[in-house]
Amino acid sequence: xxxxxxxxxxxxxxxxxxxxxxxxxxxxxxxxxxxxxxxxxxxxxxxxxxxxxxxxxxxxxxxxxxxxxxxxxxxxxxxxxxxxxxxxxxxxxxxxxxxxxxxxxxxxxxxxxxxxxxxxxxxxxxxxxxxxxxxxxxxxxxxxxxxxxxxxxxxxxxxxxxxxxxxxxxxxxxxxxxxxxxxxxxxxxxxxxxxxxxxxxxxxxxxxxxxxxxxxxxxxxxxxxxxxxxxxxxxxxxxxxxxxxxxxxxxxxxxxxxxxxxxxxxxxxxxxxxxxxxxxxxxxxxxxxxxx
Amino acid sequence: xxxxxxxxxxxxxxxxxxxxxxxxxxxxxxxxxxxxxxxxxxxxxxxxxxxxxxxxxxxxxxxxxxxxxxxxxxxxxxxxxxxxxxxxxxxxxxxxxxxxxxxxxxxxxxxxxxxxxxxxxxxxxxxxxxxxxxxxxxxxxxxxxxxxxxxxxxxxxxxxxxxxxxxxxxxxxxxxxxxxxxxxxxxxxxxxxxxxxxxxxxxxxxxxxxxxxxxxxxxxxxxxxxxxxxxxxxxxxxxxxxxxxxxxxxxxxxxxxxxxxxxxxxxxxxxxxxxxxxxxxxxxxxxxxxxxxxxxxxxxxxxxxxxxxxxxxxxxxxxxxxxxxxxxxxxxxxxxxxxxxxxxxxxxxxxxxxxxxxxxxxxxxxxxxxxxxxxxxxxxxxxxxxxxxxxxxxxxxxxxxxxxxxxxxxxxxxxxxxxxxxxxxxxxxxxxxxxxxxxxxxxxxxxxxxxxxxxxxxxxxxxxxxxxxxxxxxxxxxxxxxxxxxxxxxxxxxxxxxxxxxxxxxxxxxxxxxxxxxxxxxxxxxxxxxxxxxxxxxxxxxxxxxxxxxxxxxxxxxxxxxxxxxxxxxxxxxxxxxxxxxx
Numbered sequence: 001x002x003x004x005x006x007x008x009x010x011x012x013x014x015x016x017x018x019x020x021x022x023x024x025x026x027x028x029x030x031x032x033x034x035x036x037x038x039x040x041x042x043x044x045x046x047x048x049x050x051x052x053x054x055x056x057x058x059x060x061x062x063x064x065x066x067x068x069x070x071x072x073x074x075x076x077x078x079x080x081x082x083x084x085x086x087x088x089x090x091x092x093x094x095x096x097x098x099x100x101x102x103x104x105x106x107x108x109x110x111x112x113x114x115x116x117x118x119x120x121x122x123x124x125x126x127x128x129x130x131x132x133x134x135x136x137x138x139x140x141x142x143x144x145x146x147x148x149x150x151x152x153x154x155x156x157x158x159x160x161x162x163x164x165x166x167x168x169x170x171x172x173x174x175x176x177x178x179x180x181x182x183x184x185x186x187x188x189x190x191x192x193x194x195x196x197x198x199x200x201x202x203x204x205x206x207x208x209x210x211x212x213x214x215x216x217x218x219x220x221x222x223x224x225x226x227x228x229x230x231x232x233x234x235x236x237x238x239x240x241x242x243x244x245x246x247x248x249x250x251x252x253x254x255x256x257x258x259x260x261x262x263x264x265x266x267x268x269x270x271x272x273x274x275x276x277x278x279x280x281x282x283x284x285x286x287x288x289x290x291x292x
Numbered sequence: 293x294x295x296x297x298x299x300x301x302x303x304x305x306x307x308x309x310x311x312x313x314x315x316x317x318x319x320x321x322x323x324x325x326x327x328x329x330x331x332x333x334x335x336x337x338x339x340x341x342x343x344x345x346x347x348x349x350x351x352x353x354x355x356x357x358x359x360x361x362x363x364x365x366x367x368x369x370x371x372x373x374x375x376x377x378x379x380x381x382x383x384x385x386x387x388x389x390x391x392x393x394x395x396x397x398x399x400x401x402x403x404x405x406x407x408x409x410x411x412x413x414x415x416x417x418x419x420x421x422x423x424x425x426x427x428x429x430x431x432x433x434x435x436x437x438x439x440x441x442x443x444x445x446x447x448x449x450x451x452x453x454x455x456x457x458x459x460x461x462x463x464x465x466x467x468x469x470x471x472x473x474x475x476x477x478x479x480x481x482x483x484x485x486x487x488x489x490x491x492x493x494x495x496x497x498x499x500x501x502x503x504x505x506x507x508x509x510x511x512x513x514x515x516x517x518x519x520x521x522x523x524x525x526x527x528x529x530x531x532x533x534x535x536x537x538x539x540x541x542x543x544x545x546x547x548x549x550x551x552x553x554x555x556x557x558x559x560x561x562x563x564x565x566x567x568x569x570x571x572x573x574x575x576x577x578x579x580x581x582x583x584x585x586x587x588x589x590x591x592x593x594x595x596x597x598x599x600x601x602x603x604x605x606x607x608x609x610x611x612x613x614x615x616x617x618x619x620x621x622x623x624x625x626x627x628x629x630x631x632x633x634x635x636x637x638x639x640x641x642x643x644x645x646x647x648x649x650x651x652x653x654x655x656x657x658x659x660x661x662x663x664x665x666x667x668x669x670x671x672x673x674x675x676x677x678x679x680x681x682x683x684x685x686x687x688x689x690x691x692x693x694x695x696x697x698x699x700x701x702x703x704x705x706x707x708x709x710x711x712x713x714x715x716x717x718x719x720x721x722x723x724x725x726x727x728x729x730x731x732x733x734x735x736x737x738x739x740x741x742x743x744x745x746x747x748x749x750x751x752x753x754x755x756x757x758x759x760x761x762x763x764x765x766x767x768x769x770x771x772x773x774x775x776x777x778x779x780x781x782x783x784x785x786x787x788x789x790x791x792x793x794x795x796x797x798x799x800x801x802x803x804x805x806x807x808x809x810x811x812x813x814x815x816x817x818x819x820x821x822x823x824x825x826x827x828x829x830x831x832x833x834x835x836x837x838x839x840x841x842x843x844x845x846x847x848x849x850x851x852x853x854x855x856x857x858x859x860x861x862x863x864x865x866x867x868x869x870x871x872x873x874x875x
Contacts, residue, residue: 094327192327222328230319233326242333243321247872248343252335260331 622649
């Protein structure tokens, strides 16, 4: 029996072919396990309640609950169609890094994951677009649902070279101008930029009524420090370097990374932003499942 | 603390290696791209203090590890407290039973005190030890512990002096040659300063010399030597005073002659010795001369004894002597011998010091005749050549030459000649046998049985015939010098006299007695004793209690290298733990 591609090692799956083949294979496998659209929006078919968050439209407030319990809840509806989704892919230089030759770079992983998400959304007849950015917005493919949109998205991914620095907040602010209609915003990034500035932009999107989901991509080698007895680590974006003995600093580094992830998670949760920490050795199917 | 391999301590210099490596081996690390450097910098900032402390701790641990390993290689010996068994030890026990150990101090023999300590030391030995015993004879005696205990128990005061420096050196060489862990020399002695005056003992490294501290010093007076000559006995005294500031007092001396020859009767004479001005070994040396009644004694060998009143050390209070009383010489003076010689012989004949005969012929330049001849130069210078030829024919190696310069006579052998002026003399040339000189040139010489004078015994040549010592000089010349004295030698041993014989004749004697240095009971200072017995690194002078604690402590000192290696392992494990610790 053939194995589901969405549950295989991403690097092995990537060896099957280009982004399209990989994404299609992953999506086929992934959809075989779900029967309804995993994405929730604001439609007519009520599904559940959730706590009110700043930016939610007041018309979705459940006034009955407010009257009974003096608590703010909004009603969520199962979206049937016409969800507008924008996939933001960080193309900065740091994303072009891999901790081991047998693993995908963060950028390669992000591209394949973005293609898979786009394919799922387009199959649901949801308008889907793409923005790639580093210190500038590099590619903008407006959200459409028409045929050939997925191909354009894939081409947009392929045509975006690895950038230099990252100024995500600037790109995200520009994105707010592009996204006039509320919808889903999926950010795929290693988040190696100023957290407060980036959160400001994401908060702004959230305030505009977008549902924001952040995929924090990390190579496993970025989570657990290792290397020669003594090594000079250099930031490929800023060229800042530091000489350390990985064995001595491994524990402290792991703690720092853990704190950073926790800080992102806490800040995102506080602002109603979905946050998922994804390592590049995680099967694509599991990463897609985080969206459901 | 001492070390078995002290040279290994040179390796302590290696303790600087970690610090030097830290300073010198700063490598250029490989450079790797790593995007989340910001996390790394944050982690490093938070850990900087901890890492510095950790690096310092590692440096200390590594340095300490090297130091401990080097110390372990040097094999330190750490003394063990209290008793306990010692490791196999080679030990020489020197029991100094020389004559001085017979001194009585505080009512007991010094030797008894030394013997108790020596017995205790031997009793502490085990079957694994090798033990030797050395007494004052210097012989190293091996044997079982029981045999050595019996020997020590039966040891009495000996008559031989023991040079402690040489004894310790020999003992140290002996124990050093043994393949045992411990090497010790135990010295039980009164530590006389005179027994330690021969230098410094060469004690090999690794050999411990433990000396029992001497007891209280006591005063002593002993007879150093007895010399009989020209009818008088000269008794030399030696000894020590108790403490500083003691004043030497006159000492009565008794001479007994012929005590062992009942058929000849006993002659007793007494004298009073007072301290002399010369000092030997820091002590005043005194002497007394006691006249002996030579004329009343029958010719032959006499054995006598000089004695002091008893004191703390009895061994040196008596000393025997031997004296040969010769029969009067048979003397004839030729006509050319001169009137002064004839007059002197007449006086001696009256005193029965000489009798008429031809055993000794005194002549004035003619050829020497008789079995013994005393020859003066001829009055007429023209006969000197003939006289020389006669001397050569007799086998005499001396001859007269030209006239010498006037001067005074000097002689160490004949005191009566010293200072007498000579106005006319012939120089004498020849070989050995000079008895007196004038201006450094031979004046009175002896060659075999012929005695030559540089001047005639006449007031025109020398003032000697008019001097009071002339008759004694002629007496010594005919009775002693030309005939030859019987040799009396001295030797160390129990006081007695042994005669040397040739055929039926007695030709000499040897007088035995203790070494005069034994009379000086002054103990050496601890510093002097330590220095003489091998130096402060190897020798110790200890009280009886400390001696009991220190003996065999060289092997009761345990080798701490094992403990240090364990410590090194702990340090290494700690270092490994700290070095591999990631937090």
